[in-house]
Amino acid sequence: MQNPVKKVVIVGGGSAGWLTAGVLAAEHFANDHHGIEICLVESPDVNIVGVGEGTWPTMRGTLRKMGISESEFIRECDASFKQGAKFAKWVTGEDDDAYYHPLVLPQGYDQINLVSFWQDHLSHLPFADAVSFQGYLCEHGLAPKQNTTPEYAHVANYAYHLDAGKFTQFLTKHCTEKLGVKHILDHVTGINSADNGDIESLETKKSGQIKGDLFVDCTGFNSLLLGKHYQIPFVSTKHVLFNDTALAVHVPYTEDNAIASHTISTAQSAGWIWDIGLPSRRGVGHVFSSAHISEDQAHQELLDYIRPYLGAKTDDLTPRKIPIEPGHREVFWHKNCVAVGLAAGFLEPLEASALVLVELSAAMISEQMPATRQVMDIVAKRFNEKFQYRWDRIIDFLKLHYILTKRTDTQYWIDNCKAETIPDSLTELLQLWQHHSPWHQDFTQTDEVFPSASYQYVLYGMDFKTDFAATQRRSLNAQLAQQQFEQNKKLTEKLIRGLPSNRELLNKIQEFGLPKI
């Protein structure tokens, strides 16, 4: 007996729910009677968390796939350009301590690994500046493209900063009006099971039973279907990544209204502060470990960060508290239910991994959409393997930011470097990288969340030393390396001359929009 998958029910109306709905609807023709029916159930009683404000460059592809105009998206979601992240005070904690993790690959990355040449000849320059132009663009407050650059095309690779609340509204409108997603505003009161343990239907307050072939759990921390109904255990990673609380606040611009085109992440005594510039305001928040400092102290550190910009007005701010439970579900797809977004798990927003995981989940569900219930278990197994790998890699990569620190000024930094808090997989990688630097063979999956280039930027941004003595391959390409460094220098000068400021470009987009071609 064949049971074709014809209807997908998504539960939850945050960015995870609507992004998944949008991708599935666009690729499976939800607005056509031959397509798959996509229905999103959103409780009017539940508030969305809505602090995910940073994306990866993948978001450009995701939005485009959904048929969204980039100009409209930027205007309606109060969005800005993000060219990477600047990590301040993560290494020594001093005022001059900062490095960039840009979004462009190191110059000539497909041909040559520049790390050893940089160590030998150019280490007076920060690694990111020696091999890429993007840190300079960020320091100059420049945009990653010109106003004549078509929508979604780039001069310098970029992602977005956005207002998560506005983004959800924008997606709701696009998905329901253009893509044929059925939107049901109702409270889910119960879950009806089939004999095989599948979810047969949802029980709702006003709309009765909602049946479906596949259910996507996008109910946030609540994890209504996968967590509450199926009791899939939660795997905590708090012993690796200590931060468990966030205090978030909106900061208005003052006379200096330049919009940073990168996320600024500044390490504190027991956590770090994010600083994200949107056109209309900045979003600032302190993520910290409650085992290491009190909420009051964390609050003070947050205000101390803002005070130099805002002065006396700082004390009028009332941060919103968001508890964080770092970790993820043991599996993500169980029976005919798959969790996407916070319902699957959450890690601190250090490298904006939340939305990219939503996009990757939606992309895989869409591409591997099981044709029938019979093959769904196979897809589920593959999905679980793939996402287990991805969560593990993200955890490794986030932890990397902590263990390369030289800070010993608080117990938090000391504890972070203790061997028992570091995953074995990461310990192994660091052993390897004492003798070679990460490159193409170090990570082999397609769609790695963090490519080897990201590891390079963090490792060498944080003064990690690789001893290449044993592997002499490097001397072969000295001339090519020199060319790449020269090329990067030229590109840097050219782009600094040719690109508008981030604010300037965003104003132009407000007024004229970006061309389609």
Place this chain on the structure above:
Amino acid sequence: MANHQMLDNVTHKDVRIITDQHPDLGDTGSYATTFINEFRDVQNQYPIFFRKNTETAKFEAIALFGFAESENLYLDDQGWHASYIPLSVQRRPFLIGFKDVDNQGVVEQEAVVHIDMDSPRINTERGELVFLPQGGQSEYLQSVSNILGHIHEGHQMTDVFIDTMLELELIESVNIKVTLDDGSEHELNSLYTLHEEKVQALDAEVVAQLHQKGYLQHMYMQMASLANMPALIRRKNQVMGLS
């Protein structure tokens, strides 16, 4: 920054305009904006392309005069060597400005003549008088107003025309590589043209609509205007003393 002033017969009563064509009088840019209401005259002399306005990123139509930033191959010490000069060049040093007028409580923008006082064409000794001794408009100024009127109208018509072309996805970018007689290569990017095969593949119904709007002739004029490219390259070879 250019010095644009609203034209009036008090401030500018003695102003005269040199109307000769000479590189010292400006106009050495490698292209000028053009409008569909003059395509017929322009396509006979110059290649017409589309390009994105650097300020607004919106597409506009241009007549191409040269291959480098300030290279107008039609202009030299002997004058402008073409039987027609695009309106946006003819208008100089005048331009259209807008002023707010109160129309029964509603602020509206009204087009008025402005003058670029930094233009080398402006002096008080020679050339055409702008105002008559009593303050009335000279015949010359009337002809300029006429040109500005055509430009104003042509601008709006061309915007709609280009929007239609973009909607039909008929505009594509072209990379123009010119090889001169000495073998040197010059490249022009950021130019766009109508895609001939796509135009030919349009549905009969769409073609009929384009014809009704009068667009079909403008489309073919743009595409045919590219036949002026070899002549432009010849001029370049001549200027460089290569032929």
